[in-house]
Amino acid sequence: MDLDQRAARLADLLEGRLGIRGPDYEAKLARAGRLLPRRVRDEAEYIALARRMQQNPKLASQIDWARIDKGQAFVERHLKTIDPGDRTRQMALSWLTQNALNLVIVAVLVAAALMWRGFL
Template identity: 55%
Template structure:
């Protein structure tokens, strides 16, 4: 199993779908942070750990390849469903809604001050 090649493919997918920066899978997962579900962060953490273990001949025998395979499948399945444009649109709409609410509060305060001062 070519773990590094699959990890690079997964890192590119995280970058494309979640706009996560960094070099390598570990940095991209850390940068994505809470944009990934908790179970997926745990599985991706196991993949990163398996990549470290693979560098040592003794530790590489302890890798649970079935879990690594399940982790890759779960990550790819989740990331393929993420629509980057929909996520960006949601971020923009949340920002606009927050600013519109703040403007309403300021307008209400200005109206209250005007009414209070009798102008």
């Protein structure tokens, strides 16, 4: 499997598991940012670097294929553990709790203002 196929496979996983869209692997990786842990991001970025190095014949001989194999397996293993539905539920729950807290704060402030003005 060459680097382009590996990158395409990882790009599909990034889009499917994290919902990250972009024209190619490098763009999706850049958009992933902090959604990926540091070690996973480092390995994914090395694969992107190796793709650029492959374009130059002198640099192509410096590609560490063992690291590519290990890195791809590591990134794939991490991405396959992510459940897109669970991630969506967690984001919705977080949004609801933040808004519920805001509503409670506003209700307390309104009640305090009404008590201060003598309406309660």
